[in-house]
Amino acid sequence: MIKTIKQFVLSKIDPDIRRLMGYFPPYKWRIIFSVIFMILAGLGSSLIAKLLGLLTNVGFYDQKAWIIIAAPIGLIFIALLNGGSMFMSNYLLGEVSQAVLQTIRSQIFHRILRWPSSLYQTNSTGMVSSKFVFEANFGLSNATKAFIVLVRDSCQVFALTLMLVWHNALLSIVCLIIGPMVIYLLRFISSKLKSIMASSQMSIAVLLVRVKEAYEAHQLIKVSGTYPAEIEKFSKINREIKNLKLRMTRVSSLGTPATQFICMFGVAVVLTMAMIQTQLGMLTLGDFVTFLAALLLIMPPLRHLTGLNSSFVMMKVAANSIFDTLDQPLEPDNGQISISSAKGNLEFKHVCLKYPNSTDYAVHDFNLKVNSGDCIALVGLSGSGKSSVVNLIPRFWNPSSGNIYLDGIDTQNISLKSLRNQISIVSQDVILFDDTIRANIVYGSPNATEEEINEAVRASALEDFISSLSLGLDTPIGEAGDRLSGGQKQRISIARAILKKAPILIFDEATSALDSVSENQIKTSLSRLMKGKTTFVVAHRLSTIDIADYVVVMSKGTIAEFGKPSVLFNKNGLFTHLCKLQNIKIF
Numbered sequence: 001m002i003k004t005i006k007q008f009v010l011s012k013i014d015p016d017i018r019r020l021m022g023y024f025p026p027y028k029w030r031i032i033f034s035v036i037f038m039i040l041a042g043l044g045s046s047l048i049a050k051l052l053g054l055l056t057n058v059g060f061y062d063q064k065a066w067i068i069i070a071a072p073i074g075l076i077f078i079a080l081l082n083g084g085s086m087f088m089s090n091y092l093l094g095e096v097s098q099a100v101l102q103t104i105r106s107q108i109f110h111r112i113l114r115w116p117s118s119l120y121q122t123n124s125t126g127m128v129s130s131k132f133v134f135e136a137n138f139g140l141s142n143a144t145k146a147f148i149v150l151v152r153d154s155c156q157v158f159a160l161t162l163m164l165v166w167h168n169a170l171l172s173i174v175c176l177i178i179g180p181m182v183i184y185l186l187r188f189i190s191s192k193l194k195s196i197m198a199s200s201q202m203s204i205a206v207l208l209v210r211v212k213e214a215y216e217a218h219q220l221i222k223v224s225g226t227y228p229a230e231i232e233k234f235s236k237i238n239r240e241i242k243n244l245k246l247r248m249t250r251v252s253s254l255g256t257p258a259t260q261f262i263c264m265f266g267v268a269v270v271l272t273m274a275m276i277q278t279q280l281g282m283l284t285l286g287d288f289v290t291f292l293a294a295l296l297l298i299m300p301p302l303r304h305l306t307g308l309n310s311s312f313v314m315m316k317v318a319a320n321s322i323f324d325t326l327d328q329p330l331e332p333d334n335g336q337i338s339i340s341s342a343k344g345n346l347e348f349k350h351v352c353l354k355y356p357n358s359t360d361y362a363v364h365d366f367n368l369k370v371n372s373g374d375c376i377a378l379v380g381l382s383g384s385g386k387s388s389v390v391n392l393i394p395r396f397w398n399p400s401s402g403n404i405y406l407d408g409i410d411t412q413n414i415s416l417k418s419l420r421n422q423i424s425i426v427s428q429d430v431i432l433f434d435d436t437i438r439a440n441i442v443y444g445s446p447n448a449t450e451e452e453i454n455e456a457v458r459a460s461a462l463e464d465f466i467s468s469l470s471l472g473l474d475t476p477i478g479e480a481g482d483r484l485s486g487g488q489k490q491r492i493s494i495a496r497a498i499l500k501k502a503p504i505l506i507f508d509e510a511t512s513a514l515d516s517v518s519e520n521q522i523k524t525s526l527s528r529l530m531k532g533k534t535t536f537v538v539a540h541r542l543s544t545i546d547i548a549d550y551v552v553v554m555s556k557g558t559i560a561e562f563g564k565p566s567v568l569f570n571k572n573g574l575f576t577h578l579c580k581l582q583n584i585k586i587f
């Protein structure tokens with residue numbers, strides 16, 4: 001017990017646990033009341049032992065009449081005191097831990113939405129989700145458990161120990177025998193548990209990633225017939241988790257019987273001595289019953305206290321993982337300038353971009369001046385750097401060197417919020433939420449009027465599709481829009497971009513999933529919509545670039561050709577070659 005209390009004090013010095021404790025002060029009154037209830041519950045059990053001894057002496061030995069009424073009333077009172085106090089302390093602490101959990105979950109969520117792009121690459125969704133599901137719950141449930149055990153069970157052990165020593169000093173000798181054995185046992189279990197816990201949490205996160213990947217790739221797996229390989233990959237990690245959990249159960253389960261065995265050994269010694277004392281007339285039957293009851297009652301809290309160590313270890317691992325996520329750096333946002341409405345003049349000056357852990361430049365010495373209202377088509381072979389260039393505009397990535405100016409202001413000096421307010425994006429990967437079509441279209445423009453929504457629907461060629469639905473705009477689209485075709489999804493994301501009415505539009509492969517009828521409709525609407533706006537179109541399907549004023553032909557991160565589409569087409573260069581590959585003629 002002394003070791004456990006010492007460990008608790010030491011663990012308070014651990015920075016992560018200390019930080020976790022920092023979440024509790026706002027709930028101090030609930031905690032104080034729960035401590036009072038825990039102390040009452042702890043003392044209740046020693047009263048039971050005292051009452052049983054009294055009952056034996058007064059009721060059975062002296063055979064007093066009043067004890068017949070007093071004994072059951074006393075027992076019921078103590079049971080109510082004990083049970084009621086336990087309920088109240090558990091409830092109050094449960095409330096506190098849920099409130100802290102809620103705060104931590106929102107802090108993690110808040111944080112991960114503001115990560116720089118590089119962190120999304122290094123943290124898988126499985127790892128991140130596991131922080132919400134496991135680590136946060138784990139940390140808090142262990143903290144609550146540890147706190148309850150520490151206060152309530154320590155009180156219980158303290159009161160019962162006093163009672164035991166009061167009745168028979170021999171117990172202190174027994175405790176001295178048990179103590180060192182428990183200390184050794186705890187040290188052993190603690191070191192084992194720590195390492196198994198960490199690997200087990202890692203493996204669960206990997207399992208989540210595997211399930212998610214396989215789930216999303218179910219069609220590919222079916223078509224490729226790679227069931228055995230997928231099942232083998234899954235089985236491997238599944239087996240690993242089972243083995244780790246088994247090892248963990250083995251180690252943590254070893255603590256309880258081993259402690260019990262040591263305690264029983266002590267009980268046997270004490271019983272023998274007590275019997276000798278009774279036979280010598282030094283101990284009454286009532287005192288012995290009190291002593292025995294206290295001895296039996298002290299075992300469960302002692303067991304809990306020895307298990308406290310593993311709760312601290314688990315809490316430490318979970319807290320470490322949570323704070324690791326909370327301490328990840330946020331997107332750098334040092335821009336002091338806030339722009340309300342940009343004109344849309346953009347200039348790239350010697351811009352280079354090298355992704356983390358990459359040896360080559362994705363964009364290299366990129367120079368381009370785009371006047372407000374111009375439409376620039378970025379074309380080039382796959383991997384030539386088209387998406388990288390447009391991702392630099394909203395600062396999803398920051399240039400490794402060089403500068404990008406919006407209306408003459410370096411975008412690094414503009415606050416991220418106001419910079420991104422100037423930009424609408426329809427990306428390669430359409431992002432839709434499990435909500436209605438309307439909610440997906442107005443996402444980011446909550447104040448849009450019905451008229452504006454309808455206009456965006458018309459401009460994105462969604463009108464016929466929506467009028468064919470009985471619920472119209474209020475039709476739910478399912479998870480990630482899985483009740484829609486690829487083209488419909490793209491048109492919804494185009495409508496969303498249109499509604500935002502930003503001065504800069506970025507269409508990254510925006511029309512790749514459209515049929516030619518829809519594409520033509522959208523092209524017409526876009527040309528109208530793009531008037532006065534700076535637009536970047538990243539297109540593989542060169543049929544879409546006739547809406548562009550200028551074409552930038554990318555090759556290996558640099559500009560290979562630049563000019564008006566018709567002029568470039570007649571140059572017989574890379575652009576002409578790309579057009580010919582797709583049977584496109586531009587006049």
Ligand SMILES: Nc1ncnc2c1ncn2[C@@H]1O[C@H](COP(=O)(O)OP(=O)(O)OP(=O)(O)O)[C@@H](O)[C@H]1O
Pocket residue numbers: 121355356358362380381382383384385386387388389
């Ligand atoms: N997030 C990233 N991390 C590391 N490297 C990346 C990342 N995104 C792109 N790259 C690399 O940068 C280079 C340019 O990629 P980018 O996606 O900009 O090309 P792209 O022309 O848009 O290609 P595509 O037409 O196939 O979409 C490629 O070599 C690619 O592998």
